[in-house]
Amino acid sequence: MCIYYYQGYEYMIRNVYDQYTTADFLHDEEFVAWVKYPTAERNAYWEKVLATYPQKESQVQKAREMILLLNSVPQPPAAESHARVWENIAAGMTATRVRRISPWRIAAVAASVLVLVSAGLFLYRQSQQKPVLAVTTHDVAPGKNAAVLTLANGQQLLLDDSAEGLLAKEGGTNIRKTANGQLIYEGEGNKGETVHINRIDIPRGGQYQLTLPDGTKVWLNAATSLQYPSSFTGKDRTVQLNGEAYFEVAQNAGMPFRVTSAGQTVEVLGTRFNVNCYEEEDAASTTLIDGRVRLTNDSRVSHILSPGEQCTVLPSGKMNIRSADLEEVMAWKEGYFIWNEEPLESIMRKLARWYNIEPVYEKPLPATVLSGIVSRSKNLSEVLEVMEMTGTVHFRIEDRKVIISR
Incomplete structure (x- = not known):
């Protein structure tokens, strides 16, 4: 607890705010009361909170704007x-x-x-x-966790109907479904072993989460497919994407991670990024959350993205770089x-x-x-x-x- 004084009275600041998200502030009754009904005492308290946790200024401002926005909107006519x-x-x-x-x-x-x-x-x-x-x-009900896993031998597993536990083995890799419905590959394989290519298909009306054998986490949006080896044993880690996915790549400087899709290749060492490459959209876009990625189009033209930037690759191969609205990009996840x-x-x-x-x-x-x-x-x-x-x-x-x- 942090203690401060206001008009001779002692006040304690809770030590939970360093973990607060925008949603947490929206849930906090004291915060909502301050925004809607400010008083000198409440102002002093929250000014002290911001002084103690200056890194939370962005979340506080967003939560304030949302509360004031909804509070100012009239009831539907x-x-x-x-x-x-x-x-x-x-x-x-x-x-x-x-x-x-x-x-x-x-x-x-x-x-x-x-x-x-x-x-x-x-x-x-x-x-x-x-x-x-x-x-x-x-x-029509909203989408849900749903996916079909195709193994190297062509066998297909309907993941939403599969029980948790071991689903299959590909070489030295175990493929498991967790209790919360995620797919996890365990085991890094052995150099020289036969490469087993797997594919996960997310239907329209579905989404799924996958952990690749190197520990990379992937969130897959509806109408998306991802093809990948059951173990990474070569000089790089290459997967092929059609649709939209968010990646949190496990770091391995000696084995770059690559995502190939229509018209582009994204190369990373360890980072978080989102790729949208649906065939029905006008262009493919890659948005970097943090870290560093290099994008290369089919003409071998490359750009290196910085955090917060988005690269759009048009069918012609032209690449446009702009600042991205990260929360808009990540809203689906x-x-x-x-x-x-x-x-x-x-x-x-x-x-x-x-x-x-x-x-x-x-x-x-x-x-x-x-x-x-x-x-x-x-x-x-x-x-x-x-x-x-x-x-x-x-x-x-x-x-x-x-x-x-x-």
């Missing part, structure tokens, strides 16, 4: 007032001042709140409230969708992969961009209802098809 809201929008009036949502982790809040910005109207809906707009009588002025078509492709649905456009729509934060644990109807409340788009679910219209 009653059904009888919807027509007036849409009339205001049509007339070019701003119903509520629009603020671009900065992407931050809101694990505690976003689990029960959907936030969306579009068409000059800021809307939100508590998950326990009755839906304001009915989208469909059907519904943390259980959220975060959209910042993102085109509707791009959002629907993400929803299609996670909910295993097929978007169908009744006719071409005007260019529509949306910004918002949505939990991936929500049923599809809850996400579409809020998107529909913007007044720019309408949805209808028919089995696994989502019909999109104005």
Whole structure:
């Protein structure tokens, strides 16, 4: 405990704040009370907290912004007032001042709140409230842990149905499924032994976590496949990716780790990074969280990324480097969708992969961009209802098809 004095009184600062995330501050009743109802005493306490833990300033600021943002948003309009809201929008009036949502982790809040910005109207809906707009009588559950493992001999194992424990052996490597549903390779193999190539396929509506034989951890998003040897015994550690995955690479300076995908190769020694290379997307992108990576396109042009940078490789081979919004990039791994002025078509492709649905456009729509934060644990109807409340788009679910219209 840290002790300080205010107006002659002794106060103690809890020593837990050094471990706090943004979500922890959002859960902290004292913190929320300070943000919503500041007093001289509360100000003094939290100023002392920041002085004691200056490294938490970023998390404190993000949590403050989220609380103030939600506290300032009006309740969703009653059904009888919807027509007036849409009339205001049509007339070019701003119903509520629009603020671009900065992407931050809101694990505690976003689990029960959907936030969306579009068409000059800021809307939100508590998950326990009755839906304001009915989208469909059907519904689609969110994705879950699901994967198919293909061994070197062609045998396929449905991992979501497999019991925990030893699943198979490839050479000197044991392949196990843990109690929490992860796939782990144990044993580094022997030099000169036959290379056994495995492949893990994540279906639409699925995700999975894998630990490779060198200790590298991989999180795989929906509609993703990863091919890799059951043991790394050569001069490097090469895997082949199609889709999206986040890597935490085990350090081994004598054996570089390489991820090959359409149009690019990512080479690392030990780092954390995300690769998005879905075939249906316009470009492949690699985002470096920390460490150092070298990207090489098919024309052998290379770039070295620094932490916080993203490299996009176009079909032509052109490579663009820019600063990345790391929380937006990593949202899928943390259980959220975060959209910042993102085109509707791009959002629907993400929803299609996670909910295993097929978007169908009744006719071409005007260019529509949306910004918002949505939990991936929500049923599809809850996400579409809020998107529909913007007044720019309408949805209808028919089995696994989502019909999109104005």
